[in-house]
Amino acid sequence: MRLADPPPGPDLAAAGATGAIAARLERLPMSAYQRKVFAVIASAWLVDQIDVALLTFLLGSIVVAFGLTPTEAGQLAAMTFAGQLVGNILAGTASDRFGRKAVFQVTMVVWGLASLAAAGAWSLPVLMACRFLIGVGVGGEAPVAQAMVSEIVPAQVRGKYIAIMEGFWAVGYVLSGAISFFILPWLGWRWAFVVVGLLAVVVLLVRRAMPESPRWLAERGRHAEAEAVMAGMEAEVVRATGRPLPPVAPAVALSVATSAAPSAAAPVARANPVATLFSPAYRVRTLMAFGMWFFALIGFFGLNSWIAVLLKERGFSIVGSVGFVTLITVGGIPGFATAAWLLERIGRKPTTALFLVCAAGAAYLYGNAADQTWLFVSGFVMQFFMFGMWSCLYAYTPELYPTRARATGAGFASAFGRIGAILGPMIVPVLVQNYGPATAFQVGAGGFLIAAALVLTLGVETRGKVLEDVSH
Template identity: 30%
Template sequence: MRSINATEVVNSARLNRFHYLLVFWCSFIMMFDGYDLVIYGSVLPHVMSQWSLTPGEAGMLGASSMVGMMCGAVTLGTLADRLGRRRIILFCVALFSVAALANAFATGPTSFATCRFLTGAGLGGVVPNLVTLLKEMSPGSCRNRLINLMLSFFAVGGLLSGLAGIYLIPAFGWQSPFYIAGVSLLALPLLYKTLPESVAYLLHRDHQGEVAGVLRRINPQHLPAGEVKYVRAPDELGAAGHTSMGALFGDGRALSTLMLWLGFGMCMLMVYGLNTWLPKLMTQGGYPLGSSIVFLVVMNLGSIIGTLISGVCADRWGCKATLVVFFALAGVSISMLGLRPDASLLYGLLLVAGGTTVGCLSVVHTLAADLYPTHVRATGVSMAAAIGRCGAVAGPLLGGLLMSLGLAFEHNFMVFALPAVVAVFAVLLVARQPARQILSVPSL
């Protein structure tokens, strides 16, 4: 019986209908991730007014979804290495869809915070597994670009949430955007029917029949003769005695793991802090509420462009160099927002700020997936996302603190730019991983 390296089969595949469908579903889910999280920034002024919330209370309410994401990434995200990517993704989609829809029926801050926490838990569990699934099923020649294309739909969702805030809330009330959030529930039957399990997980469980079936869909040109057994490359096998968590710090990865977590956290602080508080900060600066929500839309439009550009840059320059450049641009553009520039420069800075912060968020996911071997990849990406959620929790809280302190308009944006400086140094300390050579497996 011949042994065939399944990784080689995946890497040598050409893009086909299987990959397009996989990217479509991952992007669809990612779009609702962006929509469900960013929508709070649009409803925030209305919720604060209706329930007479202080800035600190509003910040705590915004942080509830981020705490949920952190819990979801630690629990649901890491379970995928044992239960499978597909099962966890389906469960998480059901969870965040129902919870987001339930937000429309919240009667006060407590029920609203509970629904936001559960929404965040589902989103926190699903995103690392989308990245892992796409990385393990994509051809090697375009893997980073496909992952970044998928992650760019976070910004598409954010853009749609801003449009919902502009057009739906004045006509139907702040609850109306949450009805749209429940639409993702309708996709579950199709997801159940078409979403595949990852080859890496199936190999880990030695489900040879299912592996062969999935590989035929991934690479129709792969037509082995005779009886074969699919195996993993030697560098993808788990080290003896290493637990999943222990492997994150083994083989000289301790400093890189810690710095990855720090960079992840700083990135999320900027993304979720600005998406939560930008309309309110701009309103405080003298801009009308309608224009302030438009600024949120422009920033998320920049996020779409920036994420696509960052994917191309990561393929050409590598993840580290791309992150350093993008974090530096993020710090400069965010700090300049506080200078009250004229309209054209303001919109330009918002495009750059959105493009670089969310562009960094997509590339840092890819860096995390590159840092760890297959047998702990879902755990590694999920833990990076989970620890990074500390920054996502801090973002809304930081905005509430700044509003309470009553700082000068320009100082608010200088504070939001500081995490970009920290992130530059953190990324520089992540060790460059040697390119893994895919070894051919001899016939048995």
């Protein structure tokens, strides 16, 4: 069903067309078709998180193989995050300019080939270069995936589905640990990179079926293409549900068109997605998002990049520490599921703050556990809240910005997080050497608490709102 003609004038006509596309998307019921598209995006997310997590489980073996000092090990861990920082910025801005689908494909090729190359690394510099490229590909995929899911899934379940997608990271961590646990004793760390690189090839072939975002096409003025993609999606939903589509809500289209209408006061911000992030309308949101990601990732990666090494110092073997980390990471699976439910039940702000604060408490308890039983219990709870926290970050961030700058905003916020991720693994070994292993978990707890404070004081609530309304 089509709406009435948009208002006259080129800019207002574009706003009206954008509003029509958004309204048609929002009236679509969730069906097997949207879930299939979501599964394609989430499957890629799963495999690339397996690759990111590998170093957590392989670092002990790599330290032995190359005879690395603690400083060199920290630098190797930091290279992945440095690559993610670059990928976040490049792919986020490229996606807003060139489209979601093409950039999404390129990111998979980059990190898949880099993973295969890492298996043949003959020196530390070569391995560091490979991990940097893996980071570029994986980091580039993140803002594009967030934008795609948020732009295709209706507002009433948008947060839940992005949180579920991010929850595949917890599954990826567990699978990464399982791959490492079974491959390390028999084939060594190089073959773990081979396995993940081959998985990337399979997912790349599946991913080719993903459509372009009609919201992005409409925003770019490519209305014929947006109409074609939108009509195809509507036909697929009708086929999947076996029922006619509900009518388009004119109020939604009008509200979106009003939000999307250009402002004479901010022409540069509309033309430049980076300028949009720092324009008066979005400046506070950008400060909150950048700070939230920075401190949350200092906490997370400051802990997780060194957790297997710290366990080794407590008497675990390399394989034993990998098995222990894999088991406690299982706690992240119910964690992201709970976060997905709460994001739609009580809202983005309270859920994000709750998981950050609880992650801080669990990290402190883990760092001060007296025996292996409490080490396991507190570690399981810690992973429950830390992986739930990730679901909150990824669900919340893309909702803060308009379509023209959504991937750019998500990419830049994530890039600030990668700065924290780089600093965390480099700061922690120094503190551990001077003050003991528990210091790593105190740093993590502090980072989570600061991020929670930023969300509570500067954040806006986005639950259940159409993207164009909440991002206006």
